[in-house]
Amino acid sequence: xxxxxxxxxxxxxxxxxxxxxxxxxxxxxxxxxxxxxxxxxxxxxxxxxxxxxxxxxxxxxxxxxxxxxxxxxxxxxxxxxx
Numbered sequence: 001x002x003x004x005x006x007x008x009x010x011x012x013x014x015x016x017x018x019x020x021x022x023x024x025x026x027x028x029x030x031x032x033x034x035x036x037x038x039x040x041x042x043x044x045x046x047x048x049x050x051x052x053x054x055x056x057x058x059x060x061x062x063x064x065x066x067x068x069x070x071x072x073x074x075x076x077x078x079x080x081x082x
Contacts, residue, residue: 028064035068039075046078 032054040047053074057067 032067035071039071046075049078050075 036047036050036054039050050071054067054071057070062070
C-alpha cells in the first residue's frame with residue numbers, strides 16, 4: 001500500500017467515526033425532547049420545567065437511564081402539585 005491509500009483509509013475511518021458520534025448525540029437529543037414533549041402533553045409550563053430539570057440532571061452527570069426515570073417522576077410530581 002502506498003501513502004495515498006493509507007491516507008484515504010485513515011480519512012474515511014475518522015470521518016465515519018465523527019459522523020457516528022454526531023448522529024448518536026443528535027438522536028439522544030431528539031429522544032430527550034420527544035420524552036419531554038410526551039410527558040408535558042402540551043402544557044408549556046410543564047415542558048419548560050422538565051427541560052430545566054433535564055439540563056440540571058445533565059449538569060449533575062446523572063446516567064441517561066436514570067434521567068428518563070427522574071423526568072417521569074418529576075412530571076408526576078408536577079401534576080400532583082397543581
